[in-house]
Amino acid sequence: MKAFDYARAATPADAIGTDARIIAGGTNLLDLMKLQVETPARLIDINHVGLDGVERDGEGLRIGALVRNSDLAAHPAVRQDWPLLSRAILAGASPQLRNRATTGGNLMQRTRCYYFYDVDAPCNKRVPGSGCGAIGGVNRIHAILGASDHCIATYPGDMAVALSALDAVVEVEGPGGRREIAATDFHRLPGDRPDLDTELQPGEMILSVRLPAPLGGRQIYRKVRDRRSYAFALVSVAAVVTMRAGRMDRVRLAFGNVAHKPWRAPAAERMLTGQAPSPELFARAAEAVLEGARGQGHNDFKIPLLRRTLAAVLAEAVQETE
Amino acid sequence: MDVTLTVNGTPHVLEIDDPRVSLLDALRQRLDLTGTKKGCDHGQCGACTVIVNGRRINSCLTLAVMHEGDEITTIEGIGTPGDLAPLQQAFIRHDGFQCGYCTPGQIMSATAMLEELRQGWPSQVTGDLGSPALSDDEIRERMSGNLCRCSCYPNIVDAIREVAGKAAEGAA
Structure with a gap:
C-alpha cells in the first residue's frame, strides 16, 4: 500500500x-x-459524520449514505415495501462485508475486471491510454451491452441494480450545492473515459439515497453465478411486476453484470406494460433488452443466459401476482 | 495518532504512526493477539473475522485508525483453553477443522451469526424475508464469508446447528 x-x-x-x-x-x-x-x-x-439513519420521506424512504448494507437489508420498511432492495443486497458479498459496507460506498465501488486488478496488465480504466487487456483476452465476466473499444468491464454490484429498477434517486452535495442524480444515471458507460465510473464530480459526496413510493407487486432479484453465495453475478435480473386483470400493469427491469453500469431496460418495460403475459412476449422483451448486445468471445454465453433468466423471472413474477 | 481500542474488555492506547496499519495487524503485531489469523488479507476468506461493536467484520479490510473508541472482541475474548465457549467445544466434538487455521474466524463469525439470527435478520435463502428459521441452508449461507481449505464444512454446520439448537431451547 x-x-x-x-x-x-x-x-x-x-x-x-x-x-x-x-x-x-x-x-x-x-x-x-x-x-x-x-x-x-x-x-x-466519514464514518462519524452521521448520515446513518433510515427515515420516512412522504410515501418513500430516505437512506443515509452511511447506513450499512446489513442494516438496510434487514430494515422492516425495506423488507416490507421494497423487498427487491433487501434481496439484492443480501445476494451480494458476505455477511462480514455487508456489516461494514455502506449505502454510499456500495454505489462508489469500482466498476472493474481482473485486468483492472493486475497492475502489470494494460487497463484504460486504471491507466488511461494504456489499452485494454480484456478485449481479445480472457473476458468471460465482461460486458455484452454498452461497452466501448476502451473498456468492457462490468459494474459488479447488486444493490445499485435494484435501486435502478426502483427509480431511486441519489442525493449528493458538492462545493456548488446539492443536486439529485437518478440511480439509473449515477453510473456511466465507459465511452472513451472508462476511468470515470460515475457522474459524481470531484469534491462531491453522496448524502443519501431516496426511494420513491413503493411499487408493490412481485419483486424478484435473480442472480446467476458460478457458486451459490459470495460471488459476483454473471447475469442478474431485478424485476418488479404488478398485475391488473390478467395483464402486466407496472413493469421495472434492470440487469446486473452485463454492462459498465446497472442496465435499465425501458423499451422492454414498455413492450410488456398493459399486455397479457406469454412466453412469446417474454422472448420479444428479451430481444429488446439485448438490442445491440455483443459478446467478446468467452462471454458470448451471457446473451442466451440473460434471455433465459429474464424469461424465468417474468414467468415467476406474473404467476405469483395473478 | 493515538487510537484507543477496547479489546476483549481491556482498553489499549496504541500509537499509530502510519495509518496503513490494518486492524488485523494492530491486533496481531501490536497487541500480540495472534488468535486472529491473516489468510487472504483481502476480505475473501474470513480468517480475520472479529466482532466490532457487536458486528462481525473482516479486520484485514479496515484501518486501525478507523476504530477509535470501538469495542473489539477477538477469539481470545471468546474462550480460553481451560474454559472453552460452547461453539469451541462443539467444533471439537464435531471435528469441525483439520489444520485449524480458519477456525478462529469460523468461531467469531458463527458467534455473531447466531446473534444476527436471534435479531431476525434475513439472508438470501430466507424465502419471504420474514423471520428466518434455523436450517442447514441458513447456516451455510450465513457462513459463506468463511472459507475452509480443509473443507470441513459439513462438520462446521453440525457444530453450529448443535449450539444454535441449544440456544433456541434455552430461549424457549
Whole structure:
C-alpha cells in the first residue's frame, strides 16, 4: 500500500469539496489500495459524520449514505415495501462485508475486471491510454451491452441494480450545492473515459439515497453465478411486476453484470406494460433488452443466459401476482 | 495518532504512526493477539473475522485508525483453553477443522451469526424475508464469508446447528 495522510471528518462539510478520497466502509477501496490499484494521497474517514439513519420521506424512504448494507437489508420498511432492495443486497458479498459496507460506498465501488486488478496488465480504466487487456483476452465476466473499444468491464454490484429498477434517486452535495442524480444515471458507460465510473464530480459526496413510493407487486432479484453465495453475478435480473386483470400493469427491469453500469431496460418495460403475459412476449422483451448486445468471445454465453433468466423471472413474477 | 481500542474488555492506547496499519495487524503485531489469523488479507476468506461493536467484520479490510473508541472482541475474548465457549467445544466434538487455521474466524463469525439470527435478520435463502428459521441452508449461507481449505464444512454446520439448537431451547 502506498503511504497516505489520514483525517477524520466530524461533519459532511469536512469531506465535501476536498481533494481527499472519501473512505466509509473501505471494503473495496482498501482492497484496491493494498494492490496499489488505488493510490490516494489523502483519505478522509466519514464514518462519524452521521448520515446513518433510515427515515420516512412522504410515501418513500430516505437512506443515509452511511447506513450499512446489513442494516438496510434487514430494515422492516425495506423488507416490507421494497423487498427487491433487501434481496439484492443480501445476494451480494458476505455477511462480514455487508456489516461494514455502506449505502454510499456500495454505489462508489469500482466498476472493474481482473485486468483492472493486475497492475502489470494494460487497463484504460486504471491507466488511461494504456489499452485494454480484456478485449481479445480472457473476458468471460465482461460486458455484452454498452461497452466501448476502451473498456468492457462490468459494474459488479447488486444493490445499485435494484435501486435502478426502483427509480431511486441519489442525493449528493458538492462545493456548488446539492443536486439529485437518478440511480439509473449515477453510473456511466465507459465511452472513451472508462476511468470515470460515475457522474459524481470531484469534491462531491453522496448524502443519501431516496426511494420513491413503493411499487408493490412481485419483486424478484435473480442472480446467476458460478457458486451459490459470495460471488459476483454473471447475469442478474431485478424485476418488479404488478398485475391488473390478467395483464402486466407496472413493469421495472434492470440487469446486473452485463454492462459498465446497472442496465435499465425501458423499451422492454414498455413492450410488456398493459399486455397479457406469454412466453412469446417474454422472448420479444428479451430481444429488446439485448438490442445491440455483443459478446467478446468467452462471454458470448451471457446473451442466451440473460434471455433465459429474464424469461424465468417474468414467468415467476406474473404467476405469483395473478 | 493515538487510537484507543477496547479489546476483549481491556482498553489499549496504541500509537499509530502510519495509518496503513490494518486492524488485523494492530491486533496481531501490536497487541500480540495472534488468535486472529491473516489468510487472504483481502476480505475473501474470513480468517480475520472479529466482532466490532457487536458486528462481525473482516479486520484485514479496515484501518486501525478507523476504530477509535470501538469495542473489539477477538477469539481470545471468546474462550480460553481451560474454559472453552460452547461453539469451541462443539467444533471439537464435531471435528469441525483439520489444520485449524480458519477456525478462529469460523468461531467469531458463527458467534455473531447466531446473534444476527436471534435479531431476525434475513439472508438470501430466507424465502419471504420474514423471520428466518434455523436450517442447514441458513447456516451455510450465513457462513459463506468463511472459507475452509480443509473443507470441513459439513462438520462446521453440525457444530453450529448443535449450539444454535441449544440456544433456541434455552430461549424457549
